[in-house]
Amino acid sequence: MSGYLDRIGAGKILVNREPMSFDWMPNNLVGRDKELSELAGMFSHIEDHNSSCRSVITGPVGSGKTVLSKRFGDDLLKHLEGKRKISYAHVNCRNNPSTSQVLQQIAISLDSGHPERGLSSGEIIQSIRRNLLSHNNHLLLVLDEVDVLVRRDNFDLIYKLLRIDESQERKGSLSLILISQDSMLLKLFEPAIISRLGASNIIQLKPYDKKGLIQIIKQRADIACRSGSISEDIFEKIGVMASESGDARLAIELLDSSIRRAESAGRGEVLVVDVEQSLARSASIEPSQVDGLTKDQKLIMLGLCRRLKKSSEINTGEAEKLYRVVCEEYETKPKSYTTFWKHLKLLENQGLIETRNDKSNVGRGRTQYITMNNVAPANLATRIELDLQR
Ligand SMILES: Nc1ncnc2c1ncn2[C@@H]1O[C@H](COP(=O)(O)OP(=O)(O)OP(=O)(O)O)[C@@H](O)[C@H]1O
Numbered sequence: 001m002s003g004y005l006d007r008i009g010a011g012k013i014l015v016n017r018e019p020m021s022f023d024w025m026p027n028n029l030v031g032r033d034k035e036l037s038e039l040a041g042m043f044s045h046i047e048d049h050n051s052s053c054r055s056v057i058t059g060p061v062g063s064g065k066t067v068l069s070k071r072f073g074d075d076l077l078k079h080l081e082g083k084r085k086i087s088y089a090h091v092n093c094r095n096n097p098s099t100s101q102v103l104q105q106i107a108i109s110l111d112s113g114h115p116e117r118g119l120s121s122g123e124i125i126q127s128i129r130r131n132l133l134s135h136n137n138h139l140l141l142v143l144d145e146v147d148v149l150v151r152r153d154n155f156d157l158i159y160k161l162l163r164i165d166e167s168q169e170r171k172g173s174l175s176l177i178l179i180s181q182d183s184m185l186l187k188l189f190e191p192a193i194i195s196r197l198g199a200s201n202i203i204q205l206k207p208y209d210k211k212g213l214i215q216i217i218k219q220r221a222d223i224a225c226r227s228g229s230i231s232e233d234i235f236e237k238i239g240v241m242a243s244e245s246g247d248a249r250l251a252i253e254l255l256d257s258s259i260r261r262a263e264s265a266g267r268g269e270v271l272v273v274d275v276e277q278s279l280a281r282s283a284s285i286e287p288s289q290v291d292g293l294t295k296d297q298k299l300i301m302l303g304l305c306r307r308l309k310k311s312s313e314i315n316t317g318e319a320e321k322l323y324r325v326v327c328e329e330y331e332t333k334p335k336s337y338t339t340f341w342k343h344l345k346l347l348e349n350q351g352l353i354e355t356r357n358d359k360s361n362v363g364r365g366r367t368q369y370i371t372m373n374n375v376a377p378a379n380l381a382t383r384i385e386l387d388l389q390r
Protein backbone atom coordinates (compact mmCIF):
# COMPACT_ATOMS: atom_id res chain seq x y z
CA MET A 1 0.00 0.00 0.00
CA SER A 2 2.07 2.87 -1.22
CA GLY A 3 -0.88 4.82 -2.58
CA TYR A 4 -0.34 7.52 0.01
CA LEU A 5 2.88 8.37 -1.84
CA ASP A 6 0.80 9.54 -4.80
CA ARG A 7 0.48 12.86 -3.05
CA ILE A 8 4.18 13.46 -3.53
CA GLY A 9 4.56 15.78 -6.46
CA ALA A 10 0.81 16.22 -6.76
CA GLY A 11 -0.37 19.74 -7.46
CA LYS A 12 -3.55 21.53 -6.54
CA ILE A 13 -5.19 20.27 -9.70
CA LEU A 14 -2.95 17.61 -11.20
CA VAL A 15 -2.65 14.36 -9.30
CA ASN A 16 -0.98 12.49 -12.13
CA ARG A 17 1.10 14.23 -14.79
CA GLU A 18 1.40 11.24 -17.06
CA PRO A 19 -1.79 11.58 -19.11
CA MET A 20 -0.73 15.12 -20.04
CA SER A 21 2.26 13.76 -21.91
CA PHE A 22 1.71 13.22 -25.62
CA ASP A 23 3.23 9.78 -25.43
CA TRP A 24 0.70 8.54 -22.93
CA MET A 25 -1.53 5.99 -24.61
CA PRO A 26 -5.12 5.59 -23.46
CA ASN A 27 -6.57 2.08 -23.23
CA ASN A 28 -9.48 3.19 -25.37
CA LEU A 29 -9.18 5.63 -28.22
CA VAL A 30 -11.91 8.20 -28.47
CA GLY A 31 -14.07 7.91 -31.58
CA ARG A 32 -11.79 5.64 -33.57
CA ASP A 33 -13.71 2.34 -33.32
CA LYS A 34 -14.51 2.34 -37.02
CA GLU A 35 -10.88 2.94 -38.01
CA LEU A 36 -9.62 0.27 -35.61
CA SER A 37 -12.01 -2.26 -37.04
CA GLU A 38 -11.03 -1.24 -40.56
CA LEU A 39 -7.43 -1.96 -39.59
CA ALA A 40 -8.47 -5.29 -38.11
CA GLY A 41 -10.15 -6.06 -41.43
CA MET A 42 -6.91 -5.37 -43.29
CA PHE A 43 -5.14 -7.67 -40.84
CA SER A 44 -7.78 -10.39 -40.86
CA HIS A 45 -5.31 -13.04 -42.09
CA ILE A 46 -2.56 -12.17 -39.65
CA GLU A 47 -3.13 -15.34 -37.60
CA ASP A 48 -2.00 -17.38 -40.57
CA HIS A 49 1.75 -17.94 -40.25
CA ASN A 50 2.32 -17.47 -43.96
CA SER A 51 0.56 -14.19 -44.31
CA SER A 52 1.67 -10.57 -44.30
CA CYS A 53 -0.66 -7.60 -44.05
CA ARG A 54 -0.39 -4.01 -45.18
CA SER A 55 -2.02 -0.72 -44.47
CA VAL A 56 -1.54 2.98 -45.08
CA ILE A 57 -2.82 5.58 -42.62
CA THR A 58 -3.08 9.24 -43.56
CA GLY A 59 -4.60 12.23 -41.79
CA PRO A 60 -3.82 15.78 -40.75
CA VAL A 61 -1.65 16.79 -37.82
CA GLY A 62 -2.92 15.53 -34.48
CA SER A 63 -5.63 13.32 -35.96
CA GLY A 64 -4.29 10.35 -34.03
CA LYS A 65 -2.36 8.42 -36.68
CA THR A 66 0.51 7.49 -34.39
CA VAL A 67 -1.64 6.58 -31.43
CA LEU A 68 -3.99 4.55 -33.67
CA SER A 69 -1.14 2.41 -34.96
CA LYS A 70 0.32 1.94 -31.47
CA ARG A 71 -3.03 1.04 -29.94
CA PHE A 72 -3.65 -1.42 -32.76
CA GLY A 73 -0.17 -2.96 -32.42
CA ASP A 74 -0.58 -3.39 -28.70
CA ASP A 75 -4.06 -4.88 -28.96
CA LEU A 76 -3.03 -7.18 -31.81
CA LEU A 77 -0.05 -8.60 -29.95
CA LYS A 78 -2.22 -9.39 -26.96
CA HIS A 79 -4.92 -10.90 -29.17
CA LEU A 80 -2.45 -13.20 -30.90
CA GLU A 81 -0.68 -14.36 -27.76
CA GLY A 82 -0.12 -18.09 -28.05
CA LYS A 83 -1.25 -18.08 -31.68
CA ARG A 84 1.47 -16.24 -33.53
CA LYS A 85 4.63 -14.64 -32.27
CA ILE A 86 4.79 -11.02 -33.36
CA SER A 87 7.24 -8.21 -32.66
CA TYR A 88 6.13 -4.63 -33.02
CA ALA A 89 8.53 -1.95 -34.26
CA HIS A 90 7.53 1.68 -34.60
CA VAL A 91 10.08 3.79 -36.47
CA ASN A 92 9.61 7.52 -36.81
CA CYS A 93 11.23 8.47 -40.10
CA ARG A 94 11.45 12.11 -39.12
CA ASN A 95 13.89 11.14 -36.39
CA ASN A 96 15.48 8.45 -38.57
CA PRO A 97 15.28 9.90 -42.04
CA SER A 98 17.64 7.65 -43.99
CA THR A 99 17.29 4.07 -45.17
CA SER A 100 20.21 2.94 -43.04
CA GLN A 101 18.84 4.65 -39.92
CA VAL A 102 15.45 3.00 -40.39
CA LEU A 103 17.07 -0.38 -40.85
CA GLN A 104 19.18 0.15 -37.77
CA GLN A 105 16.08 0.94 -35.71
CA ILE A 106 14.41 -2.23 -36.94
CA ALA A 107 17.48 -4.29 -36.13
CA ILE A 108 17.70 -2.78 -32.64
CA SER A 109 14.02 -3.45 -32.03
CA LEU A 110 14.60 -7.11 -32.81
CA ASP A 111 17.55 -7.08 -30.47
CA SER A 112 19.68 -8.73 -33.09
CA GLY A 113 22.86 -7.17 -31.78
CA HIS A 114 24.56 -4.45 -33.70
CA PRO A 115 23.40 -4.12 -37.26
CA GLU A 116 26.07 -5.35 -39.61
CA ARG A 117 28.22 -2.68 -41.12
CA GLY A 118 29.28 -2.60 -44.72
CA LEU A 119 26.21 -4.50 -45.90
CA SER A 120 23.81 -3.20 -48.49
CA SER A 121 20.26 -2.44 -47.41
CA GLY A 122 19.08 -5.51 -49.33
CA GLU A 123 21.51 -7.68 -47.38
CA ILE A 124 20.48 -6.19 -44.03
CA ILE A 125 16.85 -6.81 -44.89
CA GLN A 126 17.65 -10.44 -45.60
CA SER A 127 19.49 -10.72 -42.30
CA ILE A 128 16.44 -9.26 -40.54
CA ARG A 129 14.37 -11.86 -42.35
CA ARG A 130 16.64 -14.69 -41.24
CA ASN A 131 16.47 -13.43 -37.67
CA LEU A 132 12.66 -13.46 -37.80
CA LEU A 133 12.60 -16.89 -39.38
CA SER A 134 14.94 -18.46 -36.86
CA HIS A 135 12.81 -17.19 -33.98
CA ASN A 136 9.60 -18.09 -35.74
CA ASN A 137 8.76 -14.43 -35.37
CA HIS A 138 6.72 -12.01 -37.46
CA LEU A 139 7.48 -8.29 -37.55
CA LEU A 140 4.74 -5.69 -37.51
CA LEU A 141 6.63 -2.65 -38.74
CA VAL A 142 5.18 0.85 -38.60
CA LEU A 143 6.99 3.50 -40.64
CA ASP A 144 5.65 6.71 -39.17
CA GLU A 145 6.00 10.01 -41.07
CA VAL A 146 7.18 7.88 -43.98
CA ASP A 147 7.00 10.85 -46.36
CA VAL A 148 10.27 12.12 -44.85
CA LEU A 149 12.03 8.89 -45.82
CA VAL A 150 10.46 8.83 -49.27
CA ARG A 151 11.43 12.42 -50.02
CA ARG A 152 14.98 11.68 -49.03
CA ASP A 153 15.62 8.16 -50.25
CA ASN A 154 12.73 7.53 -52.58
CA PHE A 155 10.68 4.31 -52.41
CA ASP A 156 13.58 1.95 -52.47
CA LEU A 157 13.37 0.68 -48.90
CA ILE A 158 9.58 0.32 -48.94
CA TYR A 159 9.81 -1.62 -52.17
CA LYS A 160 12.45 -3.92 -50.73
CA LEU A 161 10.49 -4.46 -47.53
CA LEU A 162 7.38 -5.31 -49.49
CA ARG A 163 9.35 -7.89 -51.44
CA ILE A 164 11.16 -9.33 -48.46
CA ASP A 165 9.77 -12.84 -49.00
CA GLU A 166 9.95 -12.84 -52.75
CA SER A 167 11.56 -15.98 -54.14
CA GLN A 168 11.82 -17.44 -50.63
CA GLU A 169 10.22 -20.65 -49.50
CA ARG A 170 8.55 -19.35 -46.39
CA LYS A 171 6.39 -16.29 -46.53
CA GLY A 172 4.92 -14.03 -43.90
CA SER A 173 8.00 -12.34 -42.44
CA LEU A 174 6.74 -8.83 -42.17
CA SER A 175 3.59 -6.74 -42.05
CA LEU A 176 3.79 -3.07 -42.80
CA ILE A 177 1.84 0.02 -41.76
CA LEU A 178 2.84 3.27 -43.46
CA ILE A 179 1.81 6.58 -41.90
CA SER A 180 1.85 10.02 -43.47
CA GLN A 181 0.14 13.35 -42.96
CA ASP A 182 0.40 13.92 -46.62
CA SER A 183 -2.21 12.00 -48.58
CA MET A 184 -0.65 13.32 -51.79
CA LEU A 185 2.20 10.96 -51.04
CA LEU A 186 0.06 8.06 -52.15
CA LYS A 187 -0.18 9.58 -55.58
CA LEU A 188 3.59 9.47 -55.80
CA PHE A 189 3.76 5.74 -55.12
CA GLU A 190 4.76 3.71 -58.09
CA PRO A 191 2.15 1.29 -59.43
CA ALA A 192 4.29 -1.65 -58.32
CA ILE A 193 4.16 -0.41 -54.74
CA ILE A 194 0.48 0.44 -54.82
CA SER A 195 -0.38 -3.03 -56.04
CA ARG A 196 1.71 -4.60 -53.28
CA LEU A 197 0.24 -2.35 -50.62
CA GLY A 198 -3.25 -3.00 -51.88
CA ALA A 199 -4.99 0.06 -53.22
CA SER A 200 -7.91 -0.42 -50.82
CA ASN A 201 -5.81 -0.72 -47.68
CA ILE A 202 -5.90 2.97 -46.96
CA ILE A 203 -7.36 4.60 -43.88
CA GLN A 204 -7.85 8.34 -44.06
CA LEU A 205 -8.35 9.91 -40.66
CA LYS A 206 -10.44 13.04 -40.45
CA PRO A 207 -9.59 15.90 -38.10
CA TYR A 208 -11.48 15.70 -34.81
CA ASP A 209 -14.58 17.80 -34.31
CA LYS A 210 -15.33 19.71 -31.13
CA LYS A 211 -17.12 16.78 -29.53
CA GLY A 212 -14.25 14.39 -30.19
CA LEU A 213 -11.67 16.86 -28.88
CA ILE A 214 -13.65 17.41 -25.69
CA GLN A 215 -13.85 13.67 -25.13
CA ILE A 216 -10.12 13.35 -25.68
CA ILE A 217 -9.24 15.97 -23.07
CA LYS A 218 -11.86 14.69 -20.65
CA GLN A 219 -10.40 11.22 -20.87
CA ARG A 220 -7.05 12.62 -19.79
CA ALA A 221 -8.43 15.04 -17.21
CA ASP A 222 -10.41 12.21 -15.57
CA ILE A 223 -7.19 10.41 -14.78
CA ALA A 224 -4.86 13.35 -14.33
CA CYS A 225 -6.87 15.86 -12.32
CA ARG A 226 -8.72 16.11 -9.04
CA SER A 227 -12.41 15.68 -9.61
CA GLY A 228 -14.26 18.96 -9.93
CA SER A 229 -11.15 20.98 -10.69
CA ILE A 230 -12.15 21.48 -14.33
CA SER A 231 -15.68 22.47 -15.21
CA GLU A 232 -17.68 21.86 -18.39
CA ASP A 233 -17.21 25.39 -19.70
CA ILE A 234 -13.44 24.89 -19.67
CA PHE A 235 -13.69 21.73 -21.77
CA GLU A 236 -16.12 23.51 -24.06
CA LYS A 237 -13.81 26.49 -24.54
CA ILE A 238 -10.80 24.32 -25.36
CA GLY A 239 -12.94 22.18 -27.67
CA VAL A 240 -14.07 25.21 -29.65
CA MET A 241 -10.55 26.57 -29.94
CA ALA A 242 -8.93 23.30 -31.03
CA SER A 243 -11.71 22.38 -33.45
CA GLU A 244 -10.42 25.04 -35.85
CA SER A 245 -7.62 22.64 -36.71
CA GLY A 246 -9.08 19.42 -35.28
CA ASP A 247 -5.68 18.74 -33.73
CA ALA A 248 -5.90 16.62 -30.56
CA ARG A 249 -2.38 17.61 -29.58
CA LEU A 250 -3.36 21.27 -29.48
CA ALA A 251 -6.36 20.48 -27.26
CA ILE A 252 -4.16 18.56 -24.83
CA GLU A 253 -1.58 21.33 -24.91
CA LEU A 254 -4.22 23.95 -24.08
CA LEU A 255 -5.56 21.87 -21.22
CA ASP A 256 -2.09 21.35 -19.87
CA SER A 257 -1.05 24.99 -20.04
CA SER A 258 -4.36 26.17 -18.51
CA ILE A 259 -3.81 23.81 -15.59
CA ARG A 260 -0.25 25.07 -15.13
CA ARG A 261 -1.50 28.63 -15.18
CA ALA A 262 -4.18 27.94 -12.56
CA GLU A 263 -1.78 26.02 -10.34
CA SER A 264 0.89 28.67 -10.49
CA ALA A 265 -1.73 31.22 -9.45
CA GLY A 266 -2.30 28.98 -6.44
CA ARG A 267 -5.79 27.91 -7.48
CA GLY A 268 -7.31 24.44 -7.27
CA GLU A 269 -9.62 25.10 -10.17
CA VAL A 270 -9.09 26.09 -13.80
CA LEU A 271 -10.89 29.28 -14.81
CA VAL A 272 -11.92 30.42 -18.26
CA VAL A 273 -9.34 33.18 -18.01
CA ASP A 274 -6.59 30.53 -17.77
CA VAL A 275 -7.71 29.08 -21.08
CA GLU A 276 -8.05 32.53 -22.60
CA GLN A 277 -4.55 33.42 -21.59
CA SER A 278 -3.23 30.14 -22.98
CA LEU A 279 -5.08 30.85 -26.20
CA ALA A 280 -3.89 34.42 -26.35
CA ARG A 281 -0.35 33.28 -25.88
CA SER A 282 -0.63 30.55 -28.49
CA ALA A 283 -2.06 33.12 -30.89
CA SER A 284 0.31 35.91 -30.01
CA ILE A 285 2.85 34.90 -32.59
CA GLU A 286 1.89 36.17 -36.00
CA PRO A 287 2.56 33.75 -38.85
CA SER A 288 4.42 36.54 -40.61
CA GLN A 289 6.94 36.53 -37.78
CA VAL A 290 7.95 32.99 -38.72
CA ASP A 291 8.02 33.82 -42.43
CA GLY A 292 10.57 36.52 -41.68
CA LEU A 293 13.06 34.12 -40.10
CA THR A 294 16.15 32.96 -41.95
CA LYS A 295 16.27 29.35 -43.10
CA ASP A 296 18.64 28.42 -40.26
CA GLN A 297 16.33 29.99 -37.72
CA LYS A 298 13.38 28.11 -39.15
CA LEU A 299 15.31 24.85 -38.93
CA ILE A 300 16.29 25.60 -35.33
CA MET A 301 12.72 26.53 -34.43
CA LEU A 302 11.40 23.37 -36.05
CA GLY A 303 13.70 21.21 -33.96
CA LEU A 304 12.64 23.08 -30.83
CA CYS A 305 8.93 22.88 -31.63
CA ARG A 306 9.05 19.15 -32.22
CA ARG A 307 10.53 18.53 -28.79
CA LEU A 308 8.50 21.17 -26.99
CA LYS A 309 5.30 19.57 -28.30
CA LYS A 310 6.23 16.73 -26.01
CA SER A 311 8.06 18.25 -23.09
CA SER A 312 7.94 21.58 -21.37
CA GLU A 313 11.60 22.48 -21.85
CA ILE A 314 14.79 21.41 -23.60
CA ASN A 315 18.43 22.20 -22.94
CA THR A 316 20.60 23.87 -25.56
CA GLY A 317 22.73 20.76 -26.13
CA GLU A 318 19.68 18.71 -27.06
CA ALA A 319 18.33 21.60 -29.08
CA GLU A 320 21.47 21.63 -31.19
CA LYS A 321 21.22 17.88 -31.80
CA LEU A 322 17.63 18.28 -32.94
CA TYR A 323 18.69 21.14 -35.20
CA ARG A 324 21.19 18.78 -36.85
CA VAL A 325 18.51 16.13 -37.37
CA VAL A 326 16.26 18.73 -38.99
CA CYS A 327 19.14 19.94 -41.18
CA GLU A 328 19.66 16.41 -42.37
CA GLU A 329 15.97 16.07 -43.15
CA TYR A 330 16.03 19.24 -45.22
CA GLU A 331 19.43 18.44 -46.69
CA THR A 332 21.07 21.56 -45.32
CA LYS A 333 24.54 21.85 -43.88
CA PRO A 334 24.24 22.69 -40.16
CA LYS A 335 25.97 25.83 -38.93
CA SER A 336 28.58 25.83 -36.16
CA TYR A 337 27.54 25.76 -32.52
CA THR A 338 28.46 29.44 -32.13
CA THR A 339 26.21 30.46 -34.99
CA PHE A 340 23.47 28.21 -33.66
CA TRP A 341 23.77 29.92 -30.31
CA LYS A 342 23.64 33.40 -31.84
CA HIS A 343 20.45 32.45 -33.63
CA LEU A 344 18.95 31.24 -30.37
CA LYS A 345 19.59 34.67 -28.88
CA LEU A 346 17.94 36.34 -31.88
CA LEU A 347 14.91 34.06 -31.54
CA GLU A 348 14.73 34.94 -27.89
CA ASN A 349 14.90 38.66 -28.66
CA GLN A 350 11.91 38.22 -30.95
CA GLY A 351 9.91 36.64 -28.14
CA LEU A 352 9.65 33.27 -29.90
CA ILE A 353 11.47 31.41 -27.15
CA GLU A 354 12.46 32.00 -23.53
CA THR A 355 15.58 30.72 -21.82
CA ARG A 356 16.62 30.18 -18.24
CA ASN A 357 19.90 29.09 -16.71
CA ASP A 358 20.07 26.35 -14.15
CA LYS A 359 22.57 24.10 -12.47
CA SER A 360 23.57 21.30 -14.78
CA ASN A 361 22.70 17.71 -13.89
CA VAL A 362 26.24 16.72 -14.68
CA GLY A 363 29.28 18.41 -13.27
CA ARG A 364 29.28 21.86 -11.79
CA GLY A 365 28.44 23.83 -14.90
CA ARG A 366 25.24 25.60 -15.73
CA THR A 367 22.81 24.54 -18.41
CA GLN A 368 20.52 26.72 -20.41
CA TYR A 369 16.94 25.56 -20.81
CA ILE A 370 14.63 26.72 -23.55
CA THR A 371 10.85 27.02 -23.29
CA MET A 372 8.19 28.35 -25.61
CA ASN A 373 5.49 30.15 -23.70
CA ASN A 374 4.15 32.47 -26.34
CA VAL A 375 3.21 29.96 -28.93
CA ALA A 376 1.78 26.46 -29.35
CA PRO A 377 4.78 24.46 -30.61
CA ALA A 378 2.64 21.96 -32.53
CA ASN A 379 1.03 24.73 -34.55
CA LEU A 380 4.25 26.52 -35.22
CA ALA A 381 5.96 23.30 -36.33
CA THR A 382 3.30 22.68 -38.95
CA ARG A 383 3.58 26.24 -40.18
CA ILE A 384 7.35 26.00 -40.54
CA GLU A 385 7.20 22.59 -42.21
CA LEU A 386 4.79 23.90 -44.83
CA ASP A 387 7.00 26.91 -45.35
CA LEU A 388 10.17 24.81 -45.76
CA GLN A 389 8.48 22.46 -48.21
CA ARG A 390 7.65 25.31 -50.54
N1 LIG B 1 -8.78 9.09 -30.44
C1 LIG B 1 -7.95 9.50 -29.48
N2 LIG B 1 -8.19 9.20 -28.20
C2 LIG B 1 -7.34 9.62 -27.23
N3 LIG B 1 -6.23 10.34 -27.45
C3 LIG B 1 -5.95 10.67 -28.71
C4 LIG B 1 -6.80 10.27 -29.79
N4 LIG B 1 -6.27 10.74 -30.93
C5 LIG B 1 -5.16 11.41 -30.61
N5 LIG B 1 -4.96 11.38 -29.27
C6 LIG B 1 -3.83 12.00 -28.57
O1 LIG B 1 -3.54 13.21 -29.23
C7 LIG B 1 -2.14 13.38 -29.41
C8 LIG B 1 -1.83 13.48 -30.88
O2 LIG B 1 -2.09 12.22 -31.50
P1 LIG B 1 -1.05 11.55 -32.50
O3 LIG B 1 0.32 11.84 -32.07
O4 LIG B 1 -1.41 10.13 -32.68
O5 LIG B 1 -1.40 12.38 -33.83
P2 LIG B 1 -0.76 12.23 -35.26
O6 LIG B 1 -1.86 12.15 -36.24
O7 LIG B 1 0.23 11.12 -35.28
O8 LIG B 1 -0.03 13.65 -35.41
P3 LIG B 1 1.25 14.02 -36.32
O9 LIG B 1 0.74 14.14 -37.73
O10 LIG B 1 1.69 15.34 -35.79
O11 LIG B 1 2.26 12.95 -36.17
C9 LIG B 1 -1.48 12.18 -28.75
O12 LIG B 1 -1.11 12.54 -27.44
C10 LIG B 1 -2.60 11.15 -28.71
O13 LIG B 1 -2.46 10.26 -27.61
Ligand SMILES: [Mg+2]
Nearest residue numbers: 065066067144
Ligand atom coordinates in the same frame (compact mmCIF):
# COMPACT_ATOMS: atom_id res chain seq x y z
MG1 LIG C 1 2.29 11.10 -35.47
